[in-house]
Structure formats: C-alpha cells, structure tokens
Amino acid sequence: MDQKYRRVAYYPGCALEGSGHAYNRSTKAVGKALGLDLVEVKNWNCCGAMEVKNIDPKLQTYLSSRVMSIAANDMGFDTVMAPCNGCYHNLKKAEHDLGQDPESRAVAERLSSKAGHKTYEAGQIETIHALDWIKDAIGEDGIRTRVKNSLAGLKIANYYGCMYTRPRHIFPEKDQGADSESTSDPHFMDDILAAAGAEIVSFPLKTACCGGAHTLSDSDTSTKLVLNILKAAELAGADVIATECPTCHSGLEMHQIRAEKVFGERTGVKILYFTQLLGLALGLTPRKVGVQENISDPMELLKEKALA
Amino acid sequence: MPIHEKSLIRPENLETHESLVLDDVDVSGHWSTFISPRVVTDYNEALEDEIAALPGGQNIHRCWQCGSCTNACTVNALNPDFNPRFWIYLVRMGMEEELLRDKEIIWQCVSCHKCTTVCPRDVEPEGVMKAMAHWLELKGHQATSPSSHFDDVFSEQVIETGKIEEGRIVRDFFRRTGQPLMQDWLVEMIKRLIRHLPVTLLARMGLATLVRPRTRAWGPARAAIQDYVAEERVRQRAALGLDGEPGSARPGLPDAAE
Ligand code: SF4
Ligand code: SF4
Numbered sequence: 001m002d003q004k005y006r007r008v009a010y011y012p013g014c015a016l017e018g019s020g021h022a023y024n025r026s027t028k029a030v031g032k033a034l035g036l037d038l039v040e041v042k043n044w045n046c047c048g049a050m051e052v053k054n055i056d057p058k059l060q061t062y063l064s065s066r067v068m069s070i071a072a073n074d075m076g077f078d079t080v081m082a083p084c085n086g087c088y089h090n091l092k093k094a095e096h097d098l099g100q101d102p103e104s105r106a107v108a109e110r111l112s113s114k115a116g117h118k119t120y121e122a123g124q125i126e127t128i129h130a131l132d133w134i135k136d137a138i139g140e141d142g143i144r145t146r147v148k149n150s151l152a153g154l155k156i157a158n159y160y161g162c163m164y165t166r167p168r169h170i171f172p173e174k175d176q177g178a179d180s181e182s183t184s185d186p187h188f189m190d191d192i193l194a195a196a197g198a199e200i201v202s203f204p205l206k207t208a209c210c211g212g213a214h215t216l217s218d219s220d221t222s223t224k225l226v227l228n229i230l231k232a233a234e235l236a237g238a239d240v241i242a243t244e245c246p247t248c249h250s251g252l253e254m255h256q257i258r259a260e261k262v263f264g265e266r267t268g269v270k271i272l273y274f275t276q277l278l279g280l281a282l283g284l285t286p287r288k289v290g291v292q293e294n295i296s297d298p299m300e301l302l303k304e305k306a307l308a
Numbered sequence: 309m310p311i312h313e314k315s316l317i318r319p320e321n322l323e324t325h326e327s328l329v330l331d332d333v334d335v336s337g338h339w340s341t342f343i344s345p346r347v348v349t350d351y352n353e354a355l356e357d358e359i360a361a362l363p364g365g366q367n368i369h370r371c372w373q374c375g376s377c378t379n380a381c382t383v384n385a386l387n388p389d390f391n392p393r394f395w396i397y398l399v400r401m402g403m404e405e406e407l408l409r410d411k412e413i414i415w416q417c418v419s420c421h422k423c424t425t426v427c428p429r430d431v432e433p434e435g436v437m438k439a440m441a442h443w444l445e446l447k448g449h450q451a452t453s454p455s456s457h458f459d460d461v462f463s464e465q466v467i468e469t470g471k472i473e474e475g476r477i478v479r480d481f482f483r484r485t486g487q488p489l490m491q492d493w494l495v496e497m498i499k500r501l502i503r504h505l506p507v508t509l510l511a512r513m514g515l516a517t518l519v520r521p522r523t524r525a526w527g528p529a530r531a532a533i534q535d536y537v538a539e540e541r542v543r544q545r546a547a548l549g550l551d552g553e554p555g556s557a558r559p560g561l562p563d564a565a566e
Pocket of ligand 2: 377380381382383384392416417418419420421422423424433434437
C-alpha cells in the first residue's frame with residue numbers, strides 16, 4: 001500500500017542553508033530515520049520571504065510559483081514539503097492568489113515565459129509543512145512504536161508563530177474537523193511531541209507574533225514580543241520551547257540574548273526545533289540533529305533528562 | 309462625564325479649567341474639560357484612491373470600521389497609538405493632516421496577519437498598512453523607514469541572484485541605515501553561537517559570504533523581474549500624481565541590483 005507523503009519534493013529555502021541549518025539537518029535526519037524520502041527541488045530560488053511582497057505581492061507570487069513549477073513540471077511531483085513557515089506560507093499564498101486573482105496569474109505568466117520555464121498552474125502542487133509531513137506519513141501511533149528514547153519528563157511549550165495559520169483563508173484544508181489542523185489552536189506539533197513522550201504544557205502564546213519581520217529594523221519591538229513569549233513559556237512551566245520555523249527560532253534565540261543585554265531581562269528556557277526533539281526521541285544523537293548549532297545551549301538539560 | 313478616549317483627541321483641542329463659572333453656576337470639578345470645536349476644510353479627496361493604488365491597499369473601501377483589526381493587533385498591544393482602524397478611517401475621510409501626525413509609527417506593523425484573519429470585510433488591513441507606509445515615503449512625508457530599507461536590501465539580493473545570504477543582508481542593512489555592525493548583543497550572540505560549532509560548519513558559513521548562493525541561469529528571470537518592477541514603480545508614482553522618474557524617495561530597485 002502506498003504510504004502518504006513517503007516521497008515528496010523538499011524545499012528547504014534560504015534560511016535553512018544559513019541560520020536555520022540545524023532545522024535542515026534535523027529534518028533530513030528525521031526523514032531518514034523514518035524511511036521518508038526528501039528530494040530537493042532542483043535549482044530553487046527564494047520564495048520572497050516576508051520582504052518581497054512589500055515591494056510587490058505579485059512578484060512574491062511569481063517567485064513562489066517558480067519553485068512549484070519546477071517541482072511539478074520538471075520533477076513530476078505533486079507535493080512540496082517546506083519546513084520554513086515563511087516558505088510554506090508563501091507557496092500557499094501563491095496557490096491561493098493564482099487560483100483566485102487573474103492579475104496575479106497574468107504577472108506569473110508573463111514572468112515565467114520571459115524567464116523560460118512553464119507557468120505554474122494552481123492545483124498542480126499540494127504544499128505541506130514538515131508538521132503535516134510527519135503527522136500524515138507516520139502519525140502518532142507510528143511515532144509511539146518507533147520511540148527509542150522517550151522525551152518523558154521534558155516539559156515543552158509548542159510555538160507555531162504567525163505564518164503557519166494566518167491569514168486563515170490561504171489554508172483551506174485547516175479547520176476541517178478534529179483530524180485537521182486548527183488555525184486558532186494549532187496542535188500538530190503538540191500531537192507529535194506528545195507521542196514522542198513529552199509533557200506538553202498549556203501555552204497561550206502558541207500563535208503570538210515574535211516580530212520576525214522587524215527583527216533588525218525595529219529590534220526593540222521584536223525583543224518585547226519575544227520576551228512575552230519566553231516569559232509565558234516559563235510561567236507555563238516549560239523547559240523547552242519547540243519551534244517549527246527558522247525565523248521564529250532564530251528570533252527567539254537572538255532576542256533572548258538581546259533582552260538580557262539591552263533590557264536586563266534574563267530567561268532560561270531552551271529553544272529547539274521540533275525535528276531536533278523528535279530526532280532525539282527516535283534515538284539520534286544530539287550532534288546528528290544539530291544541537292551544537294543552537295544558541296541557547298540545551299546540552300545540560302538534555303543530559304539531565306537522559307536524552308544526551 | 310470623564311473623557312475616556314483622550315488619545316483620540318489632540319492635546320491642543322482639550323481645554324481644562326481649574327475653576328469655571330457658567331451662567332453664574334460654579335461647575336468646577338464637574339464640567340471642567342471641554343473639547344474645542346474645529347472645522348476641517350483641508351480634505352484630500354484623492355487620498356483613499358492613492359492608498360488603493362498601492363500594493364495591499366486595494367480593499368480599503370470595504371472597511372466598515374468594526375475595529376476588530378485594532379483589537380487583534382500585535383503592535384497595538386504594545387502601543388495604543390498604533391491604530392489600524394483609525395488610520396483607515398482617516399484615509400477614507402481624506403484627513404491627511406491627521407494621518408501625518410502618526411507618520412512615524414505607521415511602518416511598525418509586523419505583518420502578523422492577525423488583523424487580516426479577523427477582518428469581517430476582507431479588507432486585508434495588513435496590506436493597507438504597508439500601502440500607507442509606502443505612500444508616506446513616496447510622497448516624501450517620511451524618510452525611508454528601517455523596514456523599507458530592509459525590504460529593499462533583501463529584494464535586491466533576491467532579484468540579483470535568486471537567493472539571499474543572511475550575513476550579507478545583515479551587513480548591507482546596517483550599512484544602509486548607518487548603524488554599527490558590532491552591536492553588543494550581536495557580538496554576544498555570535499560568541500554563544502560559535503562556542504560549539506564544528507570547524508567544518510564555520511568554514512561553510514564563511515564560504516557562503518564569499519561565494520554567494522545563487523540560482524543557476526537566473527539571468528532571464530532577473531531581467532523580466534527588473535522590467536516588471538520598474539513598470540510598476542512608474543504606474544504607482546503616476547497614481548500618486550508624482551512624476552514618472554522612479555526612485556527619488558527610495559532607491560530604485562532595478563538600478564541598485566545591477
Ligand atoms: S477589521 Fe476590517 S472592517 Fe473592521 S475596522 Fe478593521 S479593516 Fe475595517
Ligand atoms: S499585521 Fe500589522 S496591523 Fe495587522 S495586526 Fe499585525 S501588526 Fe497589527
């Protein structure tokens with residue numbers, strides 16, 4: 001029987017080749033451990049992140065459509081998995097706009113033909129997040145049977161950020177009943193890490209904004225927003241904040257230090273990608289999942305919980 | 309009655325009297341505060357159309373002033389003066405002078421999309437906020453904001469090579485905004501970051517800043533995008549009644565990317 005998402009096109013995006021390298025490494029390691037194939041999109045380009053849309057939203061739609069066009073037309077895939085919330089969001093937004101807005105379609109057509117590749121047609125690709133990938137290909141039961149090193153005793157606050165659920169209208173598959181993801185109270189990461197044995201704390205700021213768009217251009221605002229998130233996680237009793245986006249992740253790590261240096265506010269909660277935590281539970285070593293690349297050094301905590 | 313929303317009344321229009329006698333009745337302590345009436349004659353009737361002509365602003369006419377956007381807004385929670393609903397109102401009324409009083413904070417929208425998710429009228433207020441911020445810059449009311457500098461630095465790299473390299477973005481951004489690169493907290497972060505990193509990864513990161521990551525055979529896409537962006541610039545400036553010369557308020561992307 002065909003396993004869902006056993007082999008998907010993989011779009012890491014720019015951040016995963018830079019500051020989010022540990023996310024790239026742990027995602028691939030987890031895929032390998034679970035027997036899931038990731039085939040990187042050939043010669044991909046930047047999706048436009050949070051910035052290009054401010055120059056021109058239709059240009060951003062084109063950039064994202066090129067990635068999907070390569071996956072569909074050159075590589076024959078019908079699914080693209082993007083672990084970065086920004087990439088995931090932009091591909092979803094492009095899918096929505098190309099389906100609904102003739103002007104966006106016209107710009108994508110014009111730019112695609114001049115750039116010399118096939119225009120992406122809405123509906124060719126299903127874009128999924130790394131959370132969908134694990135949840136649907138393996139599922140909670142599948143994780144439970146594969147756990148070698150339970151996360152038992154580790155208290156985790158799951159942080160989803162903005163781009164995974166907002167704005168709601170670009171995620172038509174969400175809010176479709178109990179099995180689907182929720183935009184107001186997302187739970188896929190909670191489900192996955194709970195299946196890996198972790199104790200999930202109730203975390204009211206799971207979809208709060210970390211100010212990632214202005215992390216350097218309005219640093220004080222970002223630091224205040226991040227500090228709210230870190231403090232709320234500590235208040236909820238969490239040892240770790242689990243992340244599923246390189247921008248959120250590095251935002252939390254950077255502004256945790258900035259809060260300490262500029263505002264004199266120290267917080268001790270550790271920040272790890274959910275793929276790092278899942279990898280540890282599957283028996284991978286901290287090095288295999290790139291823990292040494294994290295800024296908020298979690299090694300002591302991991303040793304204490306017998307995970308390293 | 310006390311005035312609850314003093315923030316919406318300009319201080320110079322509030323009259324407070326220590327003691328006040330009206331028609332021989334001492335009303336001190338009860339009616340000591342007045343809002344002086346004013347007559348607004350300087351409407352800019354084109355304002356709404358101008359905002360609507362910029363990317364993101366096209367649905368502004370749909371707003372019915374429910375205030376859900378402001379209620380959900382991330383930045384409003386930090387600063388009550390950051391009020392998307394109020395600014396949309398001012399734009400639709402053509403009250404340009406009023407809008408200009410907040411010109412220094414409008415760019416601070418962090419694009420969290422909470423407003424767009426809760427808006428019952430599909431205004432997409434997040435886009436409207438970006439349109440307002442661009443309008444302020446294009447019209448010369450406000451210098452290029454740090455956020456727009458960041459967007460420019462980032463987009464120029466994407467247009468030039470198809471990809472970005474974060475180290476270069478940070479350096480270019482600090483240079484363009486005239487800030488020192490070696491900020492205390494950044495230095496501290498880098499120190500903590502490299503503490504455990506293997507030499508191979510450090511070398512790889514160093515290499516990325518020398519040999520820029522790029523999408524192969526990007527040239528035709530670059531040229532097509534540059535044409536498109538330049539055309540859009542001209543269209544936007546014309547819609548705002550500005551001359552066709554691109555990039556007097558902001559660096560012209562196509563030029564800077566060459
Ligand atoms: S939520 Fe929408 S309709 Fe309501 S005030 Fe804001 S923009 Fe207007
Ligand atoms: S996108 Fe901007 S205006 Fe909208 S809620 Fe977020 S910060 Fe406020």
